Amino acid sequence: MGSSLSDTVWLSDKRLNLLLLLMEGPRNIDQIKTSLNVTSRGMMPQIKKLKEKYLIVEENEQYCLSTIGGLIVEKMLPLLNTIEMVNNDDTYLEAHDLSELPPKLFRRLYELGNYLLIEPDLNHTFEIPREFTENLLKSKNIKSIISFYRPEYPDIYCELMEHAESMSLIMTPPVFERMKHSCDSKMTRLIRAPHIHVYIFPENSRPPGLDTSDRFTYISFLDKNGRYDHKDIMSFDESALKWGDELFDYYCSLCEKIES
Missing domain, CATH: 1.10.10.10 (Winged helix-like DNA-binding domain superfamily/Winged helix DNA-binding domain)
Known part of the structure; x- marks a missing residue:
């Protein structure tokens, strides 16, 4: 036979x-x-x-x-690439909530490619990873989803405002209120800058944290209890940049723009 x-x-x-x-x-x-x-x-x-x-x-x-x-x-190819991606670190994907992803992009998760798992050591758990800030500060066109607050964010994004050619920020309502309360003057500068666009995500949704640019894509999925566990994915693959850009645009279509 x-x-x-x-x-x-x-x-x-x-x-x-x-x-x-x-x-x-x-x-x-x-x-x-x-x-x-x-x-x-x-x-x-x-x-x-x-x-x-x-x-x-x-x-x-x-x-x-x-x-x-x-x-x-x-x-x-999609199947082989998905298997290769899961083999990279199957425990991370299984432990995190991917349900907020639109089905189209969930099926193309393999486009994250040869990603790096960023996990700080115990002495630096609450610090923003150096790999993240270094690449973000070198980026020219930035799109970010800020789904949880970190005290360093106002300073980082205000510094980026001086270097980036364009920047679009999506914030959840709690993050937006926290940013305004902590540093209203910096938020006002961001909102008024002509090359910066700020959007508010609908209430009752928690998208993953995302920073995607002309250099890299950086994703912070929440765990299945809705908490951030300081474990992130970073990829420099061209397919990952495109995937991250599409993810941002999808969420942006659901948002309300903040006018200056």
């Missing part, structure tokens, strides 16, 4: 890796051997099986994905 199409794809790392390689474009056998670190003897039987299932074709001594092969690999 012949193997199924799914068996052909999934039950051999060599076949799977070849399909992923050919997603980048046609390759001859020497290029395949070099890229995948395989021998002709080990690879040719796998190529034969993929050709028999019409997943790849050979043209002018080069192998490329067939129309069917391209369709299958395109659909495989």
